[in-house]
Amino acid sequence: MILSSLAQYYQRLADMPDAITGLARVPSYGFSDEKISYVLVLSRDGQLLDVQNHMDTSGKKPQPKLVSVPRPEKRTFGIKSNFLWDKTAYVLGVEGNKDKATAQQNPWIVAEKNFDAFKQLHLAALGDVDDAGLKALKVFLQNWHPEHFNQPPCSTEMIDTNLVFKLDGETQFLHQGTAAKNLWARMVAPEEIAVNGQCLLTGESLPIARLHPSIKGGYLTDYGGQSGGCSIVSFNKESFTSFGKEKGGNAPVSEWATFAYTTALNYLLRRKIDKDHSQGNCLSVGDSSTVFWAVASDGDIAHEEELVFANLLIPPSVDDGQETTQIAPLLIKIAQGRPLNEFAPNINPETRFFVLGLTPNVARLSIRYWLDTTFGYLANNICEHYHDLLINPLPWREPPSIWRLLIQTVAHRKNADGSIKKPEYKHVPPQLAGELMRAIITGQSYPRMLLAQLIQRIRSDGDISGIRVAMIKAIIQRDFRKGLIQEEVPMSLDLNITHIAYRLGRLFAAIERIQEAALGRDLNSTVTDKYYGTASTVPFSVFPRLLSGSQNHLTKLRKDKPGYAVNLKKDLAEIIAGIENSFPRHLSVEEQGRFAIGYYHQKQSYFESSKKTDAVADESNESTNN
Template sequence: MLELLVKYARDHDLKAEPGFKPKPVRWFIVCDKEGRFLDVAELGDTEAKKNPGQPFQKCPDLSQPELVSGSEMRSHFLVDTAEVVALLGKGSEDPKVQEKHRYFVKLLREAGRSMPELATAAHLLEDEQFLLKIRERLQAGKAKPTDKVTLKVGDCVLVESDAWHDWWREFRRGLSSARTTKKSRGSKGESAHLMRCFASGEMVEPVATHPKITGLADVGGQASGSALIGFDKDAFRSYHLSQSANAAVSEGVANAYRAAIDDLLRKHSQRLAGAKVIHWFKKHVPPEDDPLAWLEVGEEEQERSAQQRAEDLLESLRTGKRVDLLGNYFYAMTLSGSGGRVMVRDWMEGQFERLLESIHQWFSDLEIVNWSGSKAAKTPGLEKVITSLLPPQKPQQRYDDWVKPIGAERLALWHAATRWDTPIPYSVLSRLVVLDTKFRVSGTFEDALKNHEKDPKSFAILASLLHARMGLMKAYHLRKERMKGGKEMPQDLKPYLNEDHPSPAYHCGRLMAVLADVQRAALGDVGAGVVQRYYAAASATPALVLGRLTRTSQFHLNKLEPGLAHWFETIIAGIWGRIKDTIPRTLTLEEQSLFALGYYQQMARIKAGKTDSK
């Protein structure tokens, strides 16, 4: 894994030199060549709701040990937070922040011997009147104390210049020498020794602590970064080795894998219910041909069906039209944070063609008719499919707390989407059945349907949720049958209604849908109707409910026009003909899901028929 990450960094020419890393900067503090304050300027996408700022590829960077070693309070050089650079927020009152600010200015002044503009910037930040104006302008722009800030002198963007690079390298060597001297004094003269690098296989002097991964703060990590490799507790260590000597890599390799993960998190990652999946390929794959990207947005945000795109690309591979993709491999890591640590939840690698087949199969298994019966629903992204296993997020509920109960299902569905022969767990179906029953009984969808012209956005969200749940129920049964080597289920369980389905449970669901529509046709909106009152009982114990509801429907049929009544009677008789004398007394959980699918697909058929008749 480390070797592949290091190779990615080298193949993509990432700046992995120790002491440097890419950083996003939100604000420029701008002064003239004499050091007089002019203004502040916001960088990045200023219209975005969450503007991360503009990335700069080679910013100076100190590791955590470099920041905390020594007797003085240290800050980063040239790029740091608005709190440190301008004493924004409570920084003007906090002695520790003030000490960091003085260190920031001190570095600028020392580096000014190599680049005069840095000394000019130091002069600006030493002036209390200028600092006050800087804070006022940052506050007016609604800057946060944690926003990253750097300086611009005249037309010179200091962080983009390489004039200070040699000074910075020498400065870090001085820090390293001081730490090494202190360490050797505390280790009774024990000298550093070479070890075999885990990633390169070469003999190297292992770096004591590894650089931190940023970009996981929204999935449990720290804003300052989290360590992928770290041994800060005695229980984590072996053979009397200290710190990261327990997994020896050189400083260059550590910076390379950090640069690779940071780059992948920015460019090739997708959020997955409290985790992030990063992926890359052995050989270049054009963005439009990246099947893992299709999983992120599904088909709802694509003009062209992802399933069709997968079919076309597979055909191109098999006919030799896309030789550039032959023999390619993919790699994927599922990451989350746990405070200061990176948690690797999953690692996956395999052939590109097999991945393409799997994702094509995923979309095929999920395919389901839309609620109106007019066409196949567009498959939602994997994140939406996974979160369909949850009740609605409560107001003020943190996202991490909301998705926490489905950690195991998240990983299982990720595997199911990327490996065609992976079953969907029973726990997924269990959650789906319970949630769908509550959804039906609550009448939420019917209420939203009545008001969909007034609030189309809310209705679209509910419709997408319904499609995700129904598609996932269907996929569960298809995968289970496929694992057993059966061939009947794919023929029986289709995206649209199947009047010849062999399961009585499926037809019980169909019957419930028709009886509910009979009541609506006869009585209109009567508040709590057949579905709200009897769906839960009918889906669990159909023999106790459906016979009585069928008899009651005769009163409703008598209120309809003869032609419409005859049409309903024909459908009801046909469904009872399928059930015959085998109406189940109770339904298992799997049968309840078939009941739900029968109900849904029959309702879609009814709605499509009404649309056609208008």
């Protein structure tokens, strides 16, 4: 189902040229979009005249441009040459020196076997061609020796990059010429010895692929994937085969279908969601990448729905100008749990939508999750996610993205001067990132390890931030909606809730407020700094002492602010009245979460009261001055 959906998506992409360039969005059969860094310009007599830089310099760092070239060989092991393009090790016979001791003096070494493979392949293939460019390449390979790399126009910047050829005076690359395309078509045609069978994806009797092309993406190698690419379908051990079949024969997929689904998936993985979301069908979070695509009667409608889906998962920053202006009303209504047709009337909730979650595992890709559903179903799940996060007062200006949520699980690290470092996503537990994404788009319960991670971070760094508390509230509230627990979580301060952990959180906030009112805010170490971790896990061991200390602070406060002392004492009495018997000896992880929510609600109520008091005082001063 996954592979056939990808193959169908490839066909739609092939039939739908790019609106800006007018070119095909995906390469035709037998070709692949690869990163090309340099172009070797040959004279008609086979001399290397120039090396042209083919980098994209529009960003901070030059990047190779994508070029549609003859599909690469799958190099799981051994030496195999590509046709009319390849790395410098094959094209020129030089590769980077990996010996650190000598690399500075000799940055490259000769890769003779690789060059011989490239040379023999092309001399055999170009034996009787009648094309000026291909003839020039043939002469070049006959005369070239890797030692020539020391001479201009070659440079060390070229080492280990991908190269293509061009004939001097021509605008197209050699592999783009008619003669080269015809020659390549014959080379990729199924051999007579190829086994025909019924393709699992198309149902037709076609030549079956022995090996499937690789799935490539920068994130793959970052999280344990093989540098040469990964596979969804592969068989490399006898235990994976059956009835004496070899390689792809164990899961018969035709040559065309394997090309189609791998090309479509590589296309999706390459289209990462960028800052302004103008393009993007891939969101990488931790070790998982989520690709998605819509199927609609109109390509523009499908693109619009993909854009909305991307914005739902990763809301644009408030600094993103026009994009934020367009999407902000939508996000506000989503966060309020409003139905889709209320804020996006042009989008059909019944549009078919696909979501695929992938995780690299050395040479293979693991399927983390797969949804073949409707846009309305996904939008509803994301709406529920934002609704579960709601807490008063809201600790954000716009609904938080998945990245912003995950960063809350990262420990605070300090610089040499003692300041807090900016958190990095690489420190987010990889498995946690993928499981959170799955929970959001499927509507399942949030991962339990997320709650434990948040509680641990609060206890270790003392940052009881609103967004952390909102995540804790969302985890517990979703479990309540699904009937896994019996008691709901309030969105704002609720004086009627008798849950012991929630009450204890409120009580701790009241004790903190009494200390602050009596001693001021400029303390080296507050009651929260010293006792929050203990109070939220083993209340019995610490609350009696905290209450005793609060009485001393209230005695001091009565001398300076008697009215305020009376109000705070009433708060203590109201909270304690709802706590039956003695303080519990231990709180579970869920109860520690409720403790944090109660603490946040009570603390915010004091903050709001202070703001109102300050506002009244300001109005009184203005009246007096007038």
